[in-house]
Amino acid sequence: MTAPLGAGLGLKPQHGDAALACAADGLWFEVHAENGMVAGGPRLHWLEAARAAHPLSLHGVALSLAGAVPPDAAHLQRLARLVRRLAPALVSEHLAWSGRGESYFPDLLPFPRTTEALRRIAAHIDQTQAALRTRIAIENPSHYLRIDGHEWDEIDFLAELAARTGCGLLLDVNNVHVSARNLAFEAQAYVDRFPGAPVMEIHLAGHSGDPALGPALLIDSHDTPVAPPVWSLYRRVIARIGPRPTLIERDGNVPSFDELLAERAIAAAVLQRPAQPSEATA
Amino acid sequence: MTPLAFQSAFAQALFAPPRERGGPLAALTAQPAFAVYRNTVMKGCVDALEANFPAVARLVGRDWFRAAAALYARAQPPRDPRLLFYGDGFAAFLDAFEPARELPYLPGIARLDRSWIEAHAAADAAVDVAWFTSLAPETLGAARIAPHPATRWHWFPGQPVFTIWRRQRGAGDAGEIAWQGEGALLTRPRDSVQWRAASPADCAFLEACAAGCPLADAAAAAQRVQPGTDLAQLLAGLLRAGAIVPAPTAINGETP
Numbered sequence: 001m002t003a004p005l006g007a008g009l010g011l012k013p014q015h016g017d018a019a020l021a022c023a024a025d026g027l028w029f030e031v032h033a034e035n036g037m038v039a040g041g042p043r044l045h046w047l048e049a050a051r052a053a054h055p056l057s058l059h060g061v062a063l064s065l066a067g068a069v070p071p072d073a074a075h076l077q078r079l080a081r082l083v084r085r086l087a088p089a090l091v092s093e094h095l096a097w098s099g100r101g102e103s104y105f106p107d108l109l110p111f112p113r114t115t116e117a118l119r120r121i122a123a124h125i126d127q128t129q130a131a132l133r134t135r136i137a138i139e140n141p142s143h144y145l146r147i148d149g150h151e152w153d154e155i156d157f158l159a160e161l162a163a164r165t166g167c168g169l170l171l172d173v174n175n176v177h178v179s180a181r182n183l184a185f186e187a188q189a190y191v192d193r194f195p196g197a198p199v200m201e202i203h204l205a206g207h208s209g210d211p212a213l214g215p216a217l218l219i220d221s222h223d224t225p226v227a228p229p230v231w232s233l234y235r236r237v238i239a240r241i242g243p244r245p246t247l248i249e250r251d252g253n254v255p256s257f258d259e260l261l262a263e264r265a266i267a268a269a270v271l272q273r274p275a276q277p278s279e280a281t282a
Numbered sequence: 283m284t285p286l287a288f289q290s291a292f293a294q295a296l297f298a299p300p301r302e303r304g305g306p307l308a309a310l311t312a313q314p315a316f317a318v319y320r321n322t323v324m325k326g327c328v329d330a331l332e333a334n335f336p337a338v339a340r341l342v343g344r345d346w347f348r349a350a351a352a353l354y355a356r357a358q359p360p361r362d363p364r365l366l367f368y369g370d371g372f373a374a375f376l377d378a379f380e381p382a383r384e385l386p387y388l389p390g391i392a393r394l395d396r397s398w399i400e401a402h403a404a405a406d407a408a409v410d411v412a413w414f415t416s417l418a419p420e421t422l423g424a425a426r427i428a429p430h431p432a433t434r435w436h437w438f439p440g441q442p443v444f445t446i447w448r449r450q451r452g453a454g455d456a457g458e459i460a461w462q463g464e465g466a467l468l469t470r471p472r473d474s475v476q477w478r479a480a481s482p483a484d485c486a487f488l489e490a491c492a493a494g495c496p497l498a499d500a501a502a503a504a505q506r507v508q509p510g511t512d513l514a515q516l517l518a519g520l521l522r523a524g525a526i527v528p529a530p531t532a533i534n535g536e537t538p
Contacts, residue, residue: 039403039431041406069286097289100290104363105296106330107323120285144318144319
């Protein structure tokens with residue numbers, strides 16, 4: 001990978017050839033790794049075509065790094081095969097669990113951040129990086145629940161994982177905003193304290209109020225444009241740590257490719273002039 | 283509380299009905315926000331089933347389908363994180379599902395939807411008609427051919443499952459359906475899944491080929507289920523569909 005990664009977009013099959021043909025400066029695409037875990041056929045061929053046109057990032061949602069048991073061997077092997085085949089610019093996963101070996105729950109589930117959990121997750125990350133022969137970035141998840149038994153603050157936990165395993169971090173700014181609202185902490189203080197050096201990628205996305213509880217409970221729904229407070233947190237982060245590959249995630253109410261491209265242009269502009277003190281402190 | 287105990291209790295609460303939500307994490311799962319996880323997990327399962335079984339969903343309607351899918355998800359949560367493959371037991375579930383009794387062909391429709399997914403995601407293999415014509419006549423009976431990795435076949439006795447399925451997938455005319463047994467052959471010679479009708483002889487032949495039988499035995503199997511089958515025509519049809527490839531042993535001229 002020679003060209004630097006600027007602002008990227010989640011690759012949607014419905015945007016097909018328009019996405020692949022787009023020549024925007026610094027554009028790259030991200031896909032959920034699980035969607036490419038097939039033996040052959042059009043899905044894989046399409047990913048190969050995308051990879052030939054643009055840098056690609058593989059974002060895993062199911063490795064269950066925070067699981068009580070090690071990552072599923074077959075799943076890890078499939079991920080390794082995909083990494084070999086597509087030579088992605090970035091590979092990422094979540095600080096969450098989603099299965100117990102024999103079952104898979106399609107969500108990113110929380111856990112008490114104990115020292116035992118830190119040891120276990122670090123071992124799972126070591127195992128993953130060894131199997132993939134690449135550094136991976138670990139994403140901060142969205143939080144909804146108050147969980148008893150945390151021994152570690154999330155930022156310290158992530159920083160310690162990076163220090164122990166050499167992994168990178170993926171800072172999801174929308175997740176910070178959503179979690180801060182749901183658990184009543186200060187989002188600005190969180191992003192100000194987040195270690196800059198290990199950050200390999202940034203995620204931006206839209207959120208929405210819970211259908212039952214409204215704005216009292218924000219859901220990381222990825223079905224709306226990025227909200228103004230999230231843009232403002234993002235500007236603050238970039239002003240402090242400098243430009244990083246930034247992805248806009250959109251999974252529901254997916255608009256036209258041009259509309260996503262226009263939203264992406266906002267991130268691209270922030271990356272091009274990161275040190276704007278007036279905006280950084282806004 | 284061990285991590286395994288925490289995660290087992292959490293997982294159990296994801297699918298438990300309200301009255302069974304006690305247990306060691308009761309204080310956690312009683313928070314209103316726990317519903318976010320319950321809803322996301324259930325929606326993920328049901329959305330995946332709806333995407334994977336489009337003909338079933340169209341036949342029974344969205345509400346009926348999602349209610350049945352939620353029951354299936356509770357009984358059999360996904361094991362494979364690739365949700366494209368979720369629902370391998372859905373046809374069997376529908377077989378035993380009392381509310382589906384009035385639609386006895388529904389499990390067959392689910393089997394064809396499932397076969398479409400399998401064909402869609404199967405390994406690639408070159409389809410080459412020339413290899414077959416190059417076989418010497420005297421070695422033909424001992425030659426081995428294999429179904430293309432994407433080839434799936436079904437015979438549905440007594441039910442026009444293929445016609446019903448094809449219409450739900452937006453193909454086939456809207457004329458009256460003859461109520462009789464039908465077979466289906468799905469494959470993917472290149473990037474898009476193709477389908478056509480299959481005879482009992484086609485199905486028996488492919489079954490024998492998949493089991494590693496030489497051509498002479500596969501032909502005999504086809505004749506057994508459908509005496510008088512024109513074997514040359516059967517083979518030409520499967521070759522044209524891109525449904526068969528040389529078995530690895532046939533290429534190398536080795537015995538298995």
